[in-house]
Amino acid sequence: MILLVGRIDDDPMAMVRAALAQARADLLFFDHRNVFTSEIEWSLSASDEECTVTVGDTVLDMSAVDVAYVRGSNFFDYDEMRGEPVDGPLAVRAAHFEAQLYAWLDSSDAVIINRSGPSAANNSKPYQLELIQRAGFLVPETFISNDADAVREFLAENPDTVYKSISGVRSIVRKLEDRQRGFIDDVNWCPTCFQRVVGGTNYRAHVLDDRVLALRIESDQLDYRYGRTTMVATELPPDVADRCRRLTAMLGLWFSGIDLMRTQRDDWYCFEVNPSPGYSYFEMVSGQPISAALAQFMMEAEARVRAVRPRTKAERYNMSPSGDALTET
């Protein structure tokens, strides 16, 4: 069975769910909004392990999960949390449910897209950059600092520089102009990443295990997510595609979104890897069928897992035909 964990109003989740439903996949959707009311129970003994998730009257035996696609969401943003203390019983319950669910998925033998440990490399950009370099990509000259004087020294030698966040928190990549130079002292309060500008053409590669779906991107903005942007499906040179596969494997991911830059000298730089790609944006702009490819990958992975797994508990889950929380599609 394929388990989807996320929100239906999240485009990447909605699109792959539709693609799986169209392909008549054995599918179950766990709406993340049910973290406040659902129950997860797990037990371990010397010889056995069991785990069930209960939503209303519906009980899912988690051993039936062969493949899971997980799109994280912040329950503090939900209506249920309005006016609730962040450390109150509702939040604590939801946090415990979520932590136990993800822990079970992370430690299961199912194909999990993607596990939280490998995904966490994206929370430290320089940490991830280290792996990007090891996979054979060039990376821009990078300086990370909370020392304003040291930053000024770097900028004196590298005047053409962008600045961005170090963590996985989304930030708009901006070129450092005269206006920002007046605020350099602020880095004394918060470490910041500075990177020498690399000119060229942006590419985005979505990697699904061995399959690479690439786009060439033209934009009027340095950060193409915030500009007038066109995207065209393309093939990467074989050695570049191989590096993308290697990098995805090194990070322990099944599915990744890789940001690349091809220079005029045909050098390939990699800026970062997204372990939970918001691929819907790229599919909607380019028409590239990424959701269909993701659905196909999940169904093939499910068949592979089923072929090798003992199925003693596979059919022991109850389905709620009309439940909107844990729904059979």
Next chain:
Amino acid sequence: MFLVLSNVANESAQQLVEMFPPGAASLVTASNLNVSFKAGICFGDFSASKLTIGGVRISAGEISGVISSIAYFLPQEFYYIEPADREYVCAEVSAFFVYFLSQLRCKKLNPSTTKTLTGLGLHRVEWMKAVRDVGVPVQSARLRNGQPVDVGTRHRGPLMRATCIGGTIVEEGIPDRVGEHLHVLSRAFSMPYLCADFATARDGEYLLADLWSVPDVTVPANREAMVRFMQA
């Protein structure tokens, strides 16, 4: 230079710093970061990166050891930052240290992961399965929404706590079998610090009941063992 990473409320961390020779160790906390720790890290040339720690300018390669008593920084520790920005600054500082600690080639109690500044960073569900997989017996457990559910007492006597620091068991009188289990886990997880509670089964076997991988510096014997490990 030895670094002790902790939070400002943990007075034992300062005591640990003072157990090293004068000037040999420095305390770094989120609350004093803006004055205690300055760094300029050149990606690709880490060991040459310049640091100012406790007012002393050193290169990253001169750090001989790190002891961290915290797995995470908390936004409220950045009291000197505007409240609306604390979460962002906390995420940035955490991301910085995950990278910084991963690059240091020195003794670490304990190594960091992509999720934590020190220790395993695993949920009970994960470490219990991992412990069982390396052949150390675990006590049966049941968790409902993160909370333990009573599975009935299947052991005799009180739990026994044992701490392994750099291959040495800190407590005296710990049975050899318990020490062996801890050494197996320390090697399997590549964590030189582990603290565990063991239950005694009716057949005399010792079953792992709980496990901690974030160094506890509040225990005096632990601090002494940590200093010995770092200076060995």
